[in-house]
Amino acid sequence: MRFQFVFSEVWIGLRRNLTMTVALIVVVAISLSLLGTGLLFVKQVDNTRSYWQSRVQLSVYLCTPSDVAANCERNGGVTPSEVAAIKSELLATHDTLSIQYVTADAAYKQFRQEFANNEPIVRYTARNQIPPSFEIRLKNTQADAAQVTEVMDGAPGVSQVVNDASILDQFYRLLDGARNAVVVIAIFLLVAAILLVANTIRLSAFNRRRETSIMRLVGASNFYVQLPFLVEGMIAGLFGWLVATGLLIGVKSVLLSSLQSIFPYGVSLSTADLVEVIIVAMITGLLICGSTSFLTLRRYLRV
């Protein structure tokens, strides 16, 4: 096997076929990026889900002085005796894992921290608009959450009971929707990529038919004749993957980070997650380019 010869034939082929090769690289890059983005969204949801499984599950927000909730009409915020009453009520529910009281000040501090990126909201929210709360961790979310909510709802001093899960559900639904849209587009683009690979290889083989017919005449083995085209297809796929990797890194750092500032409940993805997605993209890209090139050659390069 003469690598030098194969390499020079591949190089000649790529140059002659440059426009189509570039088109192929672009399509592969975009489709792999979209596929990768979909995978990143899936991972984001999974990570967030597993993180929050063991965290705070129920938040009982208490009345602030300016609260407009039905139960706070008295206006003046929750009184210490009401806080004590609520606390003992919660303690009576045996299935709570932990109950934590967050003071108004602590809550305000946390609010400022979480929305640090969102200046307008911080500026226009007064200190006494952030309520104190009881953060409750439950043993058995579904059933107990409903029960505790029922008990707390309407108790004096309780503004609202929020099941954190419902907020997260919105987050999950948003990401799932985005993921579905992205994956559908990715599939269309992958089909386009397959067709483009087939067409590019076919065009390349046609452009080189003079060389190919002489090669066959002179007794070059079939493998040797097909190899330069196969390598051409794989190289285009590889470059497409490299571009896709760059795009995916961009997606992770830009898109998902901005998602974080809107939804501070998400858990950011690790580098390992990104690497996993990039490897999956590479395998998909190589498989598609390799097999399509091979099948096209069998059809159009008569041996």
Next chain:
Amino acid sequence: MIHFDNVTKTYANQSRPALENVSLDVEKGEFVFLVGPSGSGKSTFLRLVLKEERPTSGRIHVAGKDLARLTNWKVPHLRRRIGCVFQDFRLLPNKNVYQNIAFALEVIGKPRRFIRKVVPEVIDLVGLEGKRERMPDELSGGEQQRVAMARAFVNRPMILLADEPTGNIDPATSIGIMKVLDRINRTGTTVVMATHDAAIVDSMRKRVIELEYGKVVRDQSRGVYGQAY
């Protein structure tokens, strides 16, 4: 070397067979002219020897091997032992003389050292010394055909097939081409040449096989082009 046993070849969509019940033997080292009008089956004969086509019936043996039993992946090995020259030269326009000849060796995986040794020898054999770096469009028709012959011969094939090699070349230059072919034949290579060129055939007095409508009508050693009545 080449043995045809009752070979018939009919192409699809055609009623008349291109070759019909052809039986003949070509011995090692022979020089054979294949003559006949257009469509008589000369090119078909050559393609069957190369296994570019398969016979509709009959057996073909090349260098002792039954072509029918030859598997597809062994066909390249057969073709390496057969050199081919065509009327349209079939050179690669973007490669010079040396590279065109070297190409034939590169694609079958011969090492660079071997190529560097063998290609200049064969360039000298065909009389093109000093023209190594020329591109095909800088060569005359005769010179291009010599390059093609050098390429066909560089791997020392057992058989050299020529399909109307002097078709695009003037009579005077054709003589030069035939001298090269003769030189190649003297090294022991079996040569089968399909041709219309009556003058060449008459002047060389080699074995002549005449085809008409796919059938062998004459097989004469030291023959001439037309019927020698």
